[in-house]
Structure formats: structure tokens, C-alpha cells
Amino acid sequence: MARKRLLSHKLRATLTLVLITGAALYALVMSYNISTAELLSFFWGTLLLLGIILVSAVAIVAVIRLLAAGLRRLRGRDDG
Numbered sequence: 001m002a003r004k005r006l007l008s009h010k011l012r013a014t015l016t017l018v019l020i021t022g023a024a025l026y027a028l029v030m031s032y033n034i035s036t037a038e039l040l041s042f043f044w045g046t047l048l049l050l051g052i053i054l055v056s057a058v059a060i061v062a063v064i065r066l067l068a069a070g071l072r073r074l075r076g077r078d079d080g
Contacts, residue, residue, distance in 0.1 A: 007015075029039060 028034070
């Protein structure tokens with residue numbers, strides 16, 4: 001009988017990635033003596049960039065869907 005896993009494969013992979021990234025970033029911060037203010041500035045800038053990318057992607061998908069819906073309506077009216 002197969003044993004059910006506590007965490008899915010994708011979740012385990014994601015958590016491992018986050019832990020390895022955190023450990024690598026910690027090692028870099030300690031070796032290059034980076035201040036906390038610089039590190040927080042880097043994190044906020046990265047989060048802002050990712051947020052802008054996410055909002056832009058959603059907006060592009062919405063515009064494409066609206067254009068497709070408009071074209072479908074125009075084609076439907078020409079046939080009738």
C-alpha cells in the first residue's frame with residue numbers, strides 16, 4: 001500500500017528553493033558585509049518590480065480578451 005505524502009512534490013520543491021535561496025543570500029550578506037538597509041532596499045525594489053510585472057501581465061491579458069470579445073461581436077453582427 002502506498003503511503004500518502006504529507007507535502008506534494010511541487011510544494012516540497014518550492015520550499016527547498018526558498019530555503020536554498022535564503023541560505024545563499026545570507027552567505028552573500030555575511031561575506032560582503034552588506035547593511036540591513038541596503039538589503040531591505042533590494043527586497044522592496046524586487047517586490048515592486050515583480051508587482052509591476054504581475055499587474056502588467058494581468059492588464060495585457062484583459063486587453064487581449066476584451067479585443068477578442070469585441071471582434072467576436074463584430075463578426076456575429078456582420079453575419080446576421
